[in-house]
Amino acid sequence: MEKTIAGKTVNVNEEGYLTDFSQWTKEVGEELAKEQGIQLTPRHWEVIDYVQDKHKKDEALSVRGIKKSGVFDVKEFYDLFPGGPLKKATLIAGIPKPKSCI
Amino acid sequence: MKNLVILGAGTSGTIMANHLVSKLDKKDWSITIVDQYETHYYQPGFLFMPFDIYKPSQVVKKGQKFIPKGVNYIVKEVELIVPEKNKIALADGEELPYDILIVATGSKTAPQETEGLIGPNWYKNIFDFYTYEGSKALREKLRNWEGGKLVVHITEMPIKCPVAPLEFAFLADAFFKDKNMRDKVDITYVTPLSGAFTTAEATKVLQYLLEEKNIKVVSDFNIERVDQENNKIIDYAETEVPYDLLVTVPTNMGDELIERSGMGDDLNFIPTNKETLQAEAHENVFVIGDATNVPTSKAGSVAHFEAEILMENVLAYAHNKPFKEKFDGHSNCFIETGGGKALLIDFNYEHEPVEGTFPIPGIGPLQLLKESRMNHMGKLAFRWVYWNMLLKGVPIPMVPSKMTTKGKKYKTQ
Ligand SMILES: Cc1cc2nc3c(=O)[nH]c(=O)nc-3n(C[C@H](O)[C@H](O)[C@H](O)COP(=O)(O)OP(=O)(O)OC[C@H]3O[C@@H](n4cnc5c(N)ncnc54)[C@H](O)[C@@H]3O)c2cc1C
Numbered sequence: 063m064e065k066t067i068a069g070k071t072v073n074v075n076e077e078g079y080l081t082d083f084s085q086w087t088k089e090v091g092e093e094l095a096k097e098q099g100i101q102l103t104p105r106h107w108e109v110i111d112y113v114q115d116k117h118k119k120d121e122a123l124s125v126r127g128i129k130k131s132g133v134f135d136v137k138e139f140y141d142l143f144p145g146g147p148l149k150k151a152t153l154i155a156g157i158p159k160p161k162s163c164i
Numbered sequence: 165m166k167n168l169v170i171l172g173a174g175t176s177g178t179i180m181a182n183h184l185v186s187k188l189d190k191k192d193w194s195i196t197i198v199d200q201y202e203t204h205y206y207q208p209g210f211l212f213m214p215f216d217i218y219k220p221s222q223v224v225k226k227g228q229k230f231i232p233k234g235v236n237y238i239v240k241e242v243e244l245i246v247p248e249k250n251k252i253a254l255a256d257g258e259e260l261p262y263d264i265l266i267v268a269t270g271s272k273t274a275p276q277e278t279e280g281l282i283g284p285n286w287y288k289n290i291f292d293f294y295t296y297e298g299s300k301a302l303r304e305k306l307r308n309w310e311g312g313k314l315v316v317h318i319t320e321m322p323i324k325c326p327v328a329p330l331e332f333a334f335l336a337d338a339f340f341k342d343k344n345m346r347d348k349v350d351i352t353y354v355t356p357l358s359g360a361f362t363t364a365e366a367t368k369v370l371q372y373l374l375e376e377k378n379i380k381v382v383s384d385f386n387i388e389r390v391d392q393e394n395n396k397i398i399d400y401a402e403t404e405v406p407y408d409l410l411v412t413v414p415t416n417m418g419d420e421l422i423e424r425s426g427m428g429d430d431l432n433f434i435p436t437n438k439e440t441l442q443a444e445a446h447e448n449v450f451v452i453g454d455a456t457n458v459p460t461s462k463a464g465s466v467a468h469f470e471a472e473i474l475m476e477n478v479l480a481y482a483h484n485k486p487f488k489e490k491f492d493g494h495s496n497c498f499i500e501t502g503g504g505k506a507l508l509i510d511f512n513y514e515h516e517p518v519e520g521t522f523p524i525p526g527i528g529p530l531q532l533l534k535e536s537r538m539n540h541m542g543k544l545a546f547r548w549v550y551w552n553m554l555l556k557g558v559p560i561p562m563v564p565s566k567m568t569t570k571g572k573k574y575k576t577q
Pocket of ligand 1: 206211
């Protein structure tokens with residue numbers, strides 16, 4: 063599916079996740095965050111950098127991993143992205159949500 | 165004389181030894197394989213043991229039986245890999261130099277990673293089924309369990325055979341129905357993911373299974389700790405799920421050896437080129453099976469497909485030729501749904517599982533992403549195929565290492 067956001071046309075799946083990370087820009091990220099009711103702060107951007115870095119290295123994302131990283135504590139992560147923090151952070155960062163094979 | 169060393173004689177290492185023994189010139193190359201245990205476990209059988217479908221004796225054999233003649237087999241623990249010096253140190257101090265190294269040390273459960281998981285009730289009303297010991301202990305428990313809240317739980321991804329916990333929930337439903345006590349058991353499936361199914365296609369065609377079997381789902385649950393005193397698991401958002409019997413899949417990690425050797429990521433998986441299967445950091449080190457960080461399922465079928473590609477690439481490397489073959493992430497997996505039926509999925513890095521026919525496009529006889537008895541027969545036959553074909557590196561008829569898109573119903577985008 064195509065979607066126009068921040069003046070750009072991007073491809074997204076049924077759940078609104080970007081299907082091509084190369085189409086992501088900071089402006090797109092900001093707009094996606096607004097759709098989730100989140101106003102991005104510098105702390106949010108640190109989380110976004112962290113999950114994008116994991117994605118580029120093909121490393122798995124988990125809340126426990128975030129705790130172990132020492133960069134954020136989990137409480138803060140939940141406060142920054144209320145609801146499903148991994149689901150929301152990945153959506154805004156333009157990368158796939160953590161998934162299983164089916 | 166040059167040395168090729170394989171670490172780990174599980175599914176992947178054993179297949180590689182069988183592939184390479186006939187392909188590498190014996191005059192130039194000596195092949196050695198090392199494993200800490202004498203026993204080879206058929207891990208897919210750990211799913212069936214708790215329900216008395218397989219006996220313990222059907223899932224263990226002596227590893228030696230599957231190591232071909234001409235390969236030097238060492239049963240010892242590996243202490244360290246020193247890639248800068250191209251050598252391995254074994255736990256007893258012995259050293260093995262290598263020219264080419266294949267790391268096939270797999271992944272294993274790490275229950276110590278979750279607060280409160282290992283405690284007084286571990287193997288009393290808290291079990292895993294991802295180890296031989298856990299699966300066997302759970303079998304004893306289920307024989308006499310009188311019912312209550314059964315919670316099937318995944319700690320975090322990735323785990324090997326990611327569908328096994330869901331299969332466990334399905335088989336549990338069938339097991340308690342058979343024992344005429346399904347009304348006494350409440351089954352809840354707890355996952356850190358966004359649902360029991362995470363692709364839109366699978367959710368659409370498989371959601372009915374959960375309703376039909378009356379399995380409740382708690383999603384987005386990121387466990388913080390187990391409260392053994394009050395029999396509940398608690399997540400970071402402070403959601404609590406009470407249990408009478410907790411069947412959990414603990415964090416899966418690569419062996420500590422990888423951490424000791426400074427070669428892994430946070431979970432001790434080795435950063436690996438997903439197409440060539442070469443370690444990112446060392447050109448004469450290759451990685452296969454559950455030990456890699458490549459983004460496909462950790463499964464025996466994947467190890468089998470990877471092995472065909474890796475054999476070509478190792479031979480190319482040994483003869484100073486460029487790599488020709490690229491792994492596409494092919495995975496193929498039967499999913500038990502209980503009551504003598506199963507699903508089958510076939511996918512790779514690029515294509516998610518969809519409906520269709522397999523292995524002959526348009527004909528089958530197996531159906532993709534649809535329940536059938538035939539698929540269940542396929543799952544049971546996998547044990548025979550594993551011991552008699554897969555480990556020996558015999559190609560499985562009509563199932564090539566690279567996935568075909570033929571016979572599959574992809575939506576055009
Ligand atoms: C419950 C369950 C169900 C499953 N169902 C299926 C299924 O239906 N289909 C499917 O395809 N796959 C299934 N799998 C997954 C499959 O079993 C694994 O993906 C496969 O065995 C991986 O092979 P491997 O060689 O990479 O690792 P393993 O087979 O685990 O082998 C690793 C070997 O390395 C050795 N080792 C590790 N560290 C050291 C060390 N420091 N020194 C010496 N030796 C060491 C270990 O002893 C072990 O023998 C299932 C797994 C489980 C747990």
